[in-house]
Amino acid sequence: MKILVPIKRVVDYTVKVRVKPDGSGVDLNNVKMSMNPFDEIGVEEAIRLKERGIASEVVVVSLGSGACQETIRTALAMGADRGVLVETDLELQPLGIARLLKALVLKEQPQLVILGKQAIDDDSNQTGQMLAGLLNWPQGTFASKLEIADGRATVTREVDGGLETLELPLPAVITTDLRLNEPRYTTLPNIMKAKRRPLDVLQVADLPAEAVPSIKTLKVQPPQPRKPGIRVSSVEELVRKLREEAKVI
Amino acid sequence: MAILVLAEHDNDSLKPSTLHTVTAAKKIEEKIGEAEVHVLVMGEKVEAVAKASAHIDGVSKVFLADAPHLAAQTAEALALQTGQHLNASNYSHILAPATTFGKNLAPRIAAQLDVPQVSGISMILDAHTFVRPIYAGNALATVQCEARGVVVLTVLSTSFDAAGTTDTSAAIEPVNKVVPDTSGVRLVGRQLSSSEKIELTSARVVVSGGRGLQKAENFKLLEDLAAKLHAAVGASRAAVDAGYVPNDYQVGQTGKIVAPDLYIAVGISGAIQHLAGMRDSKVIVAINKDPDAPIFQIADYGLVGDALAILPQLTEQL
Numbered sequence: 225m226k227i228l229v230p231i232k233r234v235v236d237y238t239v240k241v242r243v244k245p246d247g248s249g250v251d252l253n254n255v256k257m258s259m260n261p262f263d264e265i266g267v268e269e270a271i272r273l274k275e276r277g278i279a280s281e282v283v284v285v286s287l288g289s290g291a292c293q294e295t296i297r298t299a300l301a302m303g304a305d306r307g308v309l310v311e312t313d314l315e316l317q318p319l320g321i322a323r324l325l326k327a328l329v330l331k332e333q334p335q336l337v338i339l340g341k342q343a344i345d346d347d348s349n350q351t352g353q354m355l356a357g358l359l360n361w362p363q364g365t366f367a368s369k370l371e372i373a374d375g376r377a378t379v380t381r382e383v384d385g386g387l388e389t390l391e392l393p394l395p396a397v398i399t400t401d402l403r404l405n406e407p408r409y410t411t412l413p414n415i416m417k418a419k420r421r422p423l424d425v426l427q428v429a430d431l432p433a434e435a436v437p438s439i440k441t442l443k444v445q446p447p448q449p450r451k452p453g454i455r456v457s458s459v460e461e462l463v464r465k466l467r468e469e470a471k472v473i
Numbered sequence: 474m475a476i477l478v479l480a481e482h483d484n485d486s487l488k489p490s491t492l493h494t495v496t497a498a499k500k501i502e503e504k505i506g507e508a509e510v511h512v513l514v515m516g517e518k519v520e521a522v523a524k525a526s527a528h529i530d531g532v533s534k535v536f537l538a539d540a541p542h543l544a545a546q547t548a549e550a551l552a553l554q555t556g557q558h559l560n561a562s563n564y565s566h567i568l569a570p571a572t573t574f575g576k577n578l579a580p581r582i583a584a585q586l587d588v589p590q591v592s593g594i595s596m597i598l599d600a601h602t603f604v605r606p607i608y609a610g611n612a613l614a615t616v617q618c619e620a621r622g623v624v625v626l627t628v629l630s631t632s633f634d635a636a637g638t639t640d641t642s643a644a645i646e647p648v649n650k651v652v653p654d655t656s657g658v659r660l661v662g663r664q665l666s667s668s669e670k671i672e673l674t675s676a677r678v679v680v681s682g683g684r685g686l687q688k689a690e691n692f693k694l695l696e697d698l699a700a701k702l703h704a705a706v707g708a709s710r711a712a713v714d715a716g717y718v719p720n721d722y723q724v725g726q727t728g729k730i731v732a733p734d735l736y737i738a739v740g741i742s743g744a745i746q747h748l749a750g751m752r753d754s755k756v757i758v759a760i761n762k763d764p765d766a767p768i769f770q771i772a773d774y775g776l777v778g779d780a781l782a783i784l785p786q787l788t789e790q791l
């Protein structure tokens with residue numbers, strides 16, 4: 225069974241981004257970039273399925289600029305077998321990405337696609353569900369546990385009320401939540417090995433799909449700052465302030 | 474033209490998130506004029522939910538798809554059923570709450586219509602222009618959809634008040650066709666938190682604990698405080714990962730977004746991912762033993778000290 229894992233290069237989760245003064249977006253100059261943490265969990269899960277003998281090949285794919293090759297190499301160093309970069313300078317949005325991924329799925333014929341539930345830059349939480357919708361495949365979103373047996377995936381999902389377990393026939397789309405696994409660190413020998421693994425570069429035009437963005441960002445602003453707070457020195461003072469000043473209790 | 478709201482419910486009762494979503498639908502209705510707000514209820518034995526939906530202020534029609542295969546409310550079955558309903562009627566917008574229900578379902582519907590989606594809107598500027606937080610709420614993007622095609626949105630409950638209810642009831646109509654689900658997806662089971670628990674996203678007061686509480690048993694101190702304040706209990710990701718509390722307690726960028734009148738963060742450092750879920754609370758209190766913890770930067774009232782000593786005192790004095 226082949227597994228396809230789409231991965232996105234995003235601003236590292238430790239960075240507090242700044243909005244550009246002209247309101248055109250956030251400042252990405254000299255900002256640390258990494259693999260989207262949820263995608264890292266997806267790569268880890270796919271590799272574990274391979275280590276358990278359930279998967280035969282793990283293919284990672286990233287869509288974006290040439291710099292995404294670095295992100296793909298990270299996934300290869302974790303243990304993925306092969307990388308694909310769909311290179312473009314277009315602004316990609318979830319629907320466009322889902323269409324391109326659908327074209328890749330038809331080409332690669334995986335039984336399972338594992339995506340992160342959301343990218344921590346645009347926080348959309350759409351691509352996996354859209355891909356499943358376009359392919360008309362079942363979806364197991366926000367997964368905190370995944371088991372594959374007899375052509376079916378059993379997925380435990382983190383939902384607002386607690387947990388839900390679904391059984392899906394393969395092929396299927398899975399999206400990862402934080403508690404699915406803890407991704408491994410890459411080691412120097414593995415990073416060296418990853419340099420020799422195949423990484424194909426395709427252009428968007430090579431795929432039979434439209435990815436023109438259809439949502440326009442008119443402006444980006446910082447959130448309203450909160451007014452500065454105060455320190456209280458005791459529980460008594462806190463209770464008094466909450467009662468008399470804030471009037472919330 | 475009409476605006477469609479997908480009702481969130483558990484087959485027995487309507488979830489408050491639906492009421493907030495209806496308010497967003499009414500805002501869009503005001504912008505375009507001459508539109509109606511419809512609610513689509515899909516599930517099994519959901520008459521009570523349909524009735525409750527029909528009493529929401531501003532709703533002019535409720536459509537009901539009631540069938541055994543809709544009981545589990547899988548995205549596959551609901552997306553097909555919604556698609557069928559859209560074929561039969563003329564909608565400009567489809568709205569769902571930005572809860573795990575809406576997040577799971579709405580993008581699948583959008584993809585099947587081959588239209589984009591705008592996730593987690595916090596403001597409506599006109600029928601095609603919306604504001605939404607990005608980068609864990611560190612930036613607010615104003616985005617515009619093309620005028621062609623249906624607009625699919627998920628709505629942040631914290632940004633829109635709950636719609637009221639009326640004595641008069643809107644009409645309830647069955648959908649013109651119930652479509653079978655051929656996906657083969659089966660619900661194995663659910664492990665849900667007790668329904669008596671105060672719901673995090675609609676509570677007036679939330680008390681949240683982090684890794685600073687050090688072990689699961691210490692959450693008892695937080696629960697005692699919560700009981701005194703009629704508050705819901707939340708947590709940081711670190712507290713959930715450590716197994717102190719279940720996943721549905723998590724507040725943050727990738728958990729629940731809350732905006733209560735009072736949010737008390739106890740033993741939480743204030744990572745941006747956590748702030749994303751509570752920064753719009755009216756009053757924020759932080760209790761942390763580290764005077765330099767980032768949580769103090771957004772707290773209205775900060776108290777430096779050992780949470781395990783402070784919590785019982787606070788509970789006693791309230």
Ligand SMILES: Cc1cc2nc3c(=O)[nH]c(=O)nc-3n(C[C@H](O)[C@H](O)[C@H](O)COP(=O)(O)OP(=O)(O)OC[C@H]3O[C@@H](n4cnc5c(N)ncnc54)[C@H](O)[C@@H]3O)c2cc1C
Pocket residue numbers: 237261262344402682683684685686708709710711712723724725726727728729739740741742743744745746747750760761762763766778779780781
């Ligand atoms: C992709 C991604 C998504 C994430 N999503 C979320 C999310 O949705 N929600 C979320 O919360 N986090 C999220 N995180 C995690 C986030 O980055 C932080 O790691 C997490 O919020 C830290 O939790 P914490 O504050 O409880 O723990 P810590 O950062 O370890 O802080 C513990 C705090 O407790 C204090 N403390 C210790 N002992 C005591 C004591 N006795 N009394 C008082 N104070 C004490 C310490 O001073 C410290 O400030 C996410 C991370 C990633 C990478």
